Amino acid sequence: xxxxxxxxxxxxxxxxxxxxxxxxxxxxxxxxxxxxxxxxxxxxxxxxxxxxxxxxxxxxxxxxxxxxxxxxxxxxxxxxxxxxxxxxxxxxxxxxxxxxxxxxxxxxxxxxxxxxxxxxxxxxxxxxxxxxxxxxxxxxxxxxxxxxxxxxxxxxxxxxxxxxxxxxxxxxxxxxxxxxxxxxxxxxxxxxxxxxxxxxxxxxxxxxxxxxxxxxxxxxxxxxxxxxxxxxxxxxxxxxxxxxxxxxxxxxxxxxxxxxxxxxxxxxxxxxxxxxxxxxxxxxxxxxxxxxxxxxxxxxxxxxxxxxxxxxxxxxxxxxxxxxxxxxxxxxxxxxxxxxxxxxxxxxxxxxxxxxxxxxxxxxxxxxxxxxxxxxxxxxxxxxxxxxxxxxxxxxxxxxxxxxxxxxxxxxxxxxxxxxxxxxxxx
Amino acid sequence: xxxxxxxxxxxxxxxxxxxxxxxxxxxxxxxxxxxxxxxxxxxxxxxxxxxxxxxxxxxxxxxxxxxxxxxxxxxxxxxxxxxxxx
Numbered sequence: 009x010x011x012x013x014x015x016x017x018x019x020x021x022x023x024x025x026x027x028x029x030x031x032x033x034x035x036x037x038x039x040x041x042x043x044x045x046x047x048x049x050x051x052x053x054x055x056x057x058x059x060x061x062x063x064x065x066x067x068x069x070x071x072x073x074x075x076x077x078x079x080x081x082x083x084x085x086x087x088x089x090x091x092x093x094x095x096x097x098x099x100x101x102x103x104x105x106x107x108x109x110x111x112x113x114x115x116x117x118x119x120x121x122x123x124x125x126x127x128x129x130x131x132x133x134x135x136x137x138x139x140x141x142x143x144x145x146x147x148x149x150x151x152x153x154x155x156x157x158x159x160x161x162x163x164x165x166x167x168x169x170x171x172x173x174x175x176x177x178x179x180x181x182x183x184x185x186x187x188x189x190x191x192x193x194x195x196x197x198x199x200x201x202x203x204x205x206x207x208x209x210x211x212x213x214x215x216x217x218x219x220x221x222x223x224x225x226x227x228x229x230x231x232x233x234x235x236x237x238x239x240x241x242x243x244x245x246x247x248x249x250x251x252x253x254x255x256x257x258x259x260x261x262x263x264x265x266x267x268x269x270x271x272x273x274x275x276x277x278x279x280x281x282x283x284x285x286x287x288x289x290x291x292x293x294x295x296x297x298x299x300x301x302x303x304x305x306x307x308x309x310x311x312x313x314x315x316x317x318x319x320x321x322x323x324x325x326x327x328x329x330x331x332x333x334x335x336x337x338x339x340x341x342x343x344x345x346x347x348x349x350x351x352x353x354x355x356x357x358x359x360x361x362x363x364x365x366x367x368x369x370x371x372x373x374x375x376x377x378x379x380x381x382x383x384x385x386x387x388x389x390x391x392x393x394x395x396x397x398x399x400x401x402x403x404x405x406x407x408x409x410x411x412x413x414x415x416x417x418x419x420x421x422x423x424x425x426x427x428x429x430x431x432x433x434x435x
Numbered sequence: 436x437x438x439x440x441x442x443x444x445x446x447x448x449x450x451x452x453x454x455x456x457x458x459x460x461x462x463x464x465x466x467x468x469x470x471x472x473x474x475x476x477x478x479x480x481x482x483x484x485x486x487x488x489x490x491x492x493x494x495x496x497x498x499x500x501x502x503x504x505x506x507x508x509x510x511x512x513x514x515x516x517x518x519x520x521x
Contacts, residue, residue, distance in 0.1 A: 263483040274479035276457070277508070321454030325485050325508045331436045332450050365479035421475050 022127055041209060042087075042216030047223055047246055051080040053403055054242060054251035056228045056265065058083035060092040060204075060389060061382055062257035063211035063222075064396020065403070067126075070218035072397070073404035079220045080251075082244060084227040088208030091259045094327070094359035095389040096282050096316040098295055098306065100137055100199040101162045104153045107414040107426050108368065109160040114411060115394030116198050122393060128210030130202045131309060135294050137199035138172060140179070140344065142188035142300035150194050150299075167193045178291055181344045188300060188343075199295050201306050201314075207392060228258075230268035231379065239269060239379035255380045255403055260325065260360035262383040269376055274365040274420055275383055279324040280316070281333045283356035285348075287311030301340035312354065315341060320358070329356045361386055366425035371399055371408065372416035437511060443498045451496040457481035458489035458503050487514055 020026065020039055030038060053069065055062045058081045066081045083090075099119055101112035123130045141147045154164045172193040173179060182190040212222055227245040231254065234240045241250035256262055260277040287310050297304035305315040317337030320330045334356065341348060364370050364384035369391070371382045382399045385391055398409035408416055419425060437449035463469045463477060482488060487505050494500045505514040 264485055272476055272480045273483075274475075276481060276483050321449075322490055322506060323457070323483060323488050323508050324511075326511070362483070420479050421471055 022129075041213040042222055044223075045221045047226065047249070048078070048080070048221070049248075050078075050241075050250040051221075052077040052252045053079045053255060054249060054253070055079065055081045055255045055257060056242065057081075057090070057256065057258040058087055058208075058212065058222055058224070059090045059257060059259065060207055060211070060392035061259075061385065061395050061399065062255075063087075063208060063215055064392050065255065065257060065382070065399040066220045066222075066396075067211045067215040067218070068397045068400035069404060070215055070220050073400060079215075080249070081215070081220060081222045082226045082228055082242070082249070083222070083224045086224050087212055087222065088205050091359045091361065092208045092389070092392075093204055094282070094357050095204065095280075095387075096304070096306070096314050097201045097204050097389060098137070098199065098304065098316075098387075099201065099390040100196055100295075101390070102137070102139075102153060102157060102164050102194075102196045102199075103428060104149075104156060105368070105426050105428055106156065106160070108428055109157055109162055111394055111398075111411045112390060113160060113162050113198075114397075115391050116200070118393035118397065119200065119202065119390075122207075122210070126210035126214045128206055128213060130206045130210060132200055132202040133309070134198070134200040135306070137196040137295035137297055138167070138175060139194040139196070140172060140182065140190055140296060140298040140300075141192050141194065142182065142190055142298070144191065146300050147191055154194065163197050165195050167195045169193065175294065176292065176296060178347060179296070179344055181342070181346050186343065201295065201308070203309075204389070211392075211396070228265065231265055231376075233269050233376065236377075238377040251378070253378055253380060253403055255382070255399065257382045257399070259383070259385065259388070260362050262362050262381060266374070266379075266381070269379065271374060271376055271379070273370070273381070273383070273417075275362040275370070276323050277325055277360050277362045278319045278322075278386075279326050279329070279358040279360045280319045280387075281329040281337060281356075281358055282314065282316045283329065283334065283337075284308075284315065284354050285313040286352045286354050288313075288351070296344070298340065298344060301343055303337050303340040303344070305341065313348075313351070324358075325360055327358050327360060329358050361388065365420065366427045368426040368428045369395075369415055370417060371395070371402060371412045372418070373402070373406070374417065437506075437513065439492060439502070439504065439513060441494050441497060441500060441502060443500055444494065447494070447497060451494060452502075453493045453495040455491040455493050455501070458491050485509060 101116045157164045228242045230243045232241040292307040295306040302318045363386045369384040398412040401409040440446045492502045
């Protein structure tokens with residue numbers, strides 16, 4: 009029924025036939041993919057941040073929890089220009105904690121069906137990830153992770169050094185003579201990459217089709233509180249907007265907004281390094297992650313290597329990368345792939361994200377009625393579909409989704425931390 | 436890359452230093468009067484400003500001094516309010 013609702017409300021459905029029909033019209037008849045309705049004074053739910061999480065939340069709210077609500081998504085810049093474009097598009101579920109794994113397994117599964125569900129080609133490519141391990145402590149940790157993952161039906165299995173070299177012929181470094189010889193590997197077949205723009209655009213189009221109002225160039229300056237301390241809306245660059253519920257999905261800037269309501273959160277913002285090479289012929293058909301050296305990479309469909317490194321030391325609100333972090337990442341990369349010495353690099357970017365005290369996400373109501381946060385997504389690209397689905401559940405029902413009930417702010421007063429070591433590849 | 440001025444060694448490359456987290460606020464004097472919320476904030480919620488933040492760095496590959504410095508999270512500017520941690 010929901011599917012029918014989605015397709016009815018859409019103005020145009022994409023298919024091979026519609027493309028062909030468009031070609032006969034010389035591609036003049038295409039309509040905008042999402043609506044830009046006028047900004048209203050009041051909404052039932054205002055979602056701050058039209059990144060992956062914000063748009064996914066809006067979509068699942070409209071789709072699963074009734075479309076009668078008036079929902080707005082406010083975005084400071086342009087659609088798909090925030091952290092949804094500033095990551096390394098790695099989708100995986102090899103986490104450590106019992107609380108985390110079912111959530112990420114769900115997210116990976118949702119991603120696989122998303123192209124069809126959204127009727128938007130996400131260029132999803134399930135290509136698997138190989139962890140290259142160079143130290144015994146990491147090997148022990150990753151074996152432990154494998155056993156926990158086995159309990160939850162995620163796939164993670166050990167492979168030999170010979171198998172690594174057979175699967176990745178370019179990986180000629182890390183031999184017995186090197187400083188940290190490769191000891192073993194782990195294969196995570198569920199891992200995938202896809203196109204980040206398409207995730208943002210696909211969700212925006214589907215949410216717009218279900219009646220969600222997406223407002224770009226609408227920067228939220230502060231939260232509005234009433235006399236009782238409840239959050240009743242937001243002050244934006246285009247005026248005051250009242251909201252029954254205000255939901256923050258703003259990544260690294262969560263505390264900047266909650267500070268305006270006098271609310272302190274256990275979050276710190278960091279900048280995570282990524283850069284991309286010139287396009288070359290297809291030579292790498294899986295994601296390679298080397299936690300001991302601190303580098304991970306995959307090759308995009310255009311042929312560029314998308315390379316990620318460690319976070320900058322210290323809190324940061326910058327969006328460039330630090331020279332020493334960049335050099336360390338390149339050194340680690342060349343240690344494994346000596347033939348990349350002649351590769352030219354095209355661009356670099358940093359994504360700033362907030363990390364909770366225990367490195368696990370926070371999806372929670374707050375002590376201010378009316379204010380909900382989805383934050384601490386340290387590497388949150390993989391979590392977009394399940395994060396949106398569970399946040400929508402929280403906003404609609406007021407109670408956390410079963411997958412996320414351990415991830416509320418309540419865990420901090422009870423010192424019930426979910427200390428997660430599988431959060432980022434390079435740490 | 437940052438240039439951090441060590442109080443003993445003078446200006447040095449950031450790579451000689453290790454970042455050791457935000458500078459903790461002073462520990463509450465009388466634990467019996469601190470509310471649960473106050474403790475949780477003290478333990479888990481350091482300031483996260485868009486601007487100057489106090490942090491601890493360790494001159495690991497130098498004189499091994501522990502340094503408290505104030506760094507801007509946007510410009511990376513290190514403000515001249517540094518002192519050795521007592």
